[in-house]
Amino acid sequence: MKTWRPFRFSIAAVLSVIFGYPLLWMVLTSFKSRAELEASAWSLPTRFYLGNFRDVLSMGHFGRYYLNSIVVCGVSVAVASLAAAAAAYAFARLRFRGKEALFLLLLSGMMIPVHVTLIPLHRMMSSLGLLNSPVALIGPYIAFALPVSTFILRAFFESLPRDVEDAAQLDGCSPIGAFWHVALPLAAPALATVIIFNFVYMWNEFAFALTLTSGTTTTLPVGIYEVSRSSFSTHVPGMTAGLTIGVIPGLIVYFIAQKHIVKGMTAGALGG
Amino acid sequence: MQSRRTVWLLLAPALAVYGLFVLWPIAQSVRFSLFVGSEAVGGHFARLLLRPDGRFLRALGNNVLLVLLSLLIQLPCAMGLALLLSGRLPGRGVFRTIFFAPMVIPTVAIGFLWRFIYQPGWQGGLLNQLLMLVGLGTVDWLGNPGIDLFAIIVTVSWRHVGFHTVIFLAGLQGIPEEIYEAARIDGATVWETFRDITLPMMRPVIAVSATLSLVGSLKYFDIFYVMSPVGGTRGSADLVTTYMYRTAFSALNHGYGSAIAVTLLVITLLVAVPAMRLLQGRRTQ
Numbered sequence: 001m002k003t004w005r006p007f008r009f010s011i012a013a014v015l016s017v018i019f020g021y022p023l024l025w026m027v028l029t030s031f032k033s034r035a036e037l038e039a040s041a042w043s044l045p046t047r048f049y050l051g052n053f054r055d056v057l058s059m060g061h062f063g064r065y066y067l068n069s070i071v072v073c074g075v076s077v078a079v080a081s082l083a084a085a086a087a088a089y090a091f092a093r094l095r096f097r098g099k100e101a102l103f104l105l106l107l108s109g110m111m112i113p114v115h116v117t118l119i120p121l122h123r124m125m126s127s128l129g130l131l132n133s134p135v136a137l138i139g140p141y142i143a144f145a146l147p148v149s150t151f152i153l154r155a156f157f158e159s160l161p162r163d164v165e166d167a168a169q170l171d172g173c174s175p176i177g178a179f180w181h182v183a184l185p186l187a188a189p190a191l192a193t194v195i196i197f198n199f200v201y202m203w204n205e206f207a208f209a210l211t212l213t214s215g216t217t218t219t220l221p222v223g224i225y226e227v228s229r230s231s232f233s234t235h236v237p238g239m240t241a242g243l244t245i246g247v248i249p250g251l252i253v254y255f256i257a258q259k260h261i262v263k264g265m266t267a268g269a270l271g272g
Numbered sequence: 273m274q275s276r277r278t279v280w281l282l283l284a285p286a287l288a289v290y291g292l293f294v295l296w297p298i299a300q301s302v303r304f305s306l307f308v309g310s311e312a313v314g315g316h317f318a319r320l321l322l323r324p325d326g327r328f329l330r331a332l333g334n335n336v337l338l339v340l341l342s343l344l345i346q347l348p349c350a351m352g353l354a355l356l357l358s359g360r361l362p363g364r365g366v367f368r369t370i371f372f373a374p375m376v377i378p379t380v381a382i383g384f385l386w387r388f389i390y391q392p393g394w395q396g397g398l399l400n401q402l403l404m405l406v407g408l409g410t411v412d413w414l415g416n417p418g419i420d421l422f423a424i425i426v427t428v429s430w431r432h433v434g435f436h437t438v439i440f441l442a443g444l445q446g447i448p449e450e451i452y453e454a455a456r457i458d459g460a461t462v463w464e465t466f467r468d469i470t471l472p473m474m475r476p477v478i479a480v481s482a483t484l485s486l487v488g489s490l491k492y493f494d495i496f497y498v499m500s501p502v503g504g505t506r507g508s509a510d511l512v513t514t515y516m517y518r519t520a521f522s523a524l525n526h527g528y529g530s531a532i533a534v535t536l537l538v539i540t541l542l543v544a545v546p547a548m549r550l551l552q553g554r555r556t557q
Binding site: 008011015019020022023025079082083084090094102105106108110111114115116117119120123124143144146175179200203204206207210211220222225228232236239240247262265266 | 276278279281282283285286287289290292293294295296297298300301304353356357360361362363365366367368369370371372373374375376377378379380381384385386387388389397398401402405430435438439442480481484487490491493494497498513516517520521526529530533534536537540541544545548
């Protein structure tokens with residue numbers, strides 16, 4: 001197989017250029033003037049033109065989108081991870097009636113289309129006065145993050161040896177104390193996976209944000225949606241500038257923490 | 273020692289949130305689908321299923337196509353990429369980073385990016401300009417009811433293929449090197465090695481990917497909603513979810529929208545539960 005290596009490398013290189021080109025094109029076009037784009041969509045920008053970014057920053061509220069996204073995702077991820085860890089610990093370590101049935105009920109959330117909750121949640125938030133507030137997103141985000149998180153964390157707790165927790169309980173620790181002081185710190189690697197998985201999912205979430213928020217109250221994906229929709233037909237370089245502003249910070253984080261993010265996002269599929 | 277109170281304390285936060293934001297809304301949806309805006313109880317379902325709603329059937333058919341094509345495009349491509357990137361290959365990490373990148377980008381951004389790639393007309397998008405360059409005519413990819421669905425499925429596949437590639441790469445790593453060694457000594461060809469060793473050993477991993485792809489395709493929404501703002505021509509690029517969303521939030525028909533949503537839930541569970549069962553059984557074997 002060794003002779004294959006240069007051949008394999010060239011194929012992989014060509015494929016990754018084709019595959020990555022749409023994203024590269026997005027960034028390149030954001031520096032082109034409208035006239036340059038109309039001349040050719042494939043040409044490279046001839047100078048470092050920043051007008052598109054100026055235009056799009058005056059159209060959208062990117063600072064707000066980012067702030068809303070960070071707050072909503074931060075709060076939701078923190079609460080979801082802790083709640084899932086507590087539930088996962090109970091499912092892994094304690095005995096009680098209806099345990100497997102409850103676990104299955106929670107797990108079925110992985111299959112449920114979020115769309116079946118949109119109309120009732122829209123009405124609920126509207127009657128609570130939370131429609132068009134980023135706060136409205138937190139509850140649904142936590143709820144739909146719980147199934148996978150509990151699944152991954154339960155598997156992890158079950159893989160831990162019981163000895164340490166037993167010792168802690170013999171020393172007078174309550175079961176909750178054993179969870180909080182012993183098992184939870186040991187679960188740090190699985191928690192990291194769960195946190196990353198949920199953060200990426202929530203950061204990109206569209207359907208709830210589209211239904212429950214808009215304008216300055218929305219998160220990054222719907223912000224991108226509103227800005228792109230208004231600039232798509234008239235100002236394509238402006239649209240790509242908006243996409244670049246919306247996408248690049250996340251991509252940079254991905255490039256830096258690639259290993260963890262890939263692992264976190266595939267953990268659900270690979271069984272934790 | 274482990275009192276009921278302990279169990280309750282640990283489970284309460286998760287179950288409360290799950291109940292309030294998943295189970296209760298589902299119950300509400302069932303109620304709306306039966307009683308809101310319809311002259312008879314169950315009138316919405318009669319209109320949806322008995323007196324078939326053409327738009328709904330079209331959307332459902334598109335979902336089935338999405339499921340099939342996702343399986344037939346994404347998994348073989350991902351297998352090819354995983355084989356290409358497995359083993360020692362310079363720059364392997366960089367390649368993996370690139371192929372996985374669309375998975376971490378908001379779907380909305382992907383949708384608009386590809387809308388421009390497919391853009392027709394005088395300010396022709398990337399694809400049409402390429403076709404003109406090689407002397408072919410242009411195509412209105414997203415405005416043509418025979419093509420739009422497939423064009424969007426290509427975009428969806430572009431986003432997801434890297435995900436399955438990474439899962440397959442993990443699966444390939446689990447196959448012991450000695451088996452390949454033995455096959456080489458026996459003089460097996462590359463194809464025989466793939467057919468008789470790699471594929472059977474990868475079966476559990478492929479099953480996971482297939483299940484995720486199946487369930488994901490049934491409830492797909494984002495990229496279709498962005499790339500086809502009105503669902504194509506007479507629903508040519510509608511999915512059940514996008515049809516439901518427009519019915520509920522553009523036409524403001526909450527009752528009928530709920531009926532579509534509840535039907536989607538039932539279909540998803542009917543398909544997903546046996547698939548998950550099968551998977552669970554495989555895993556514990």
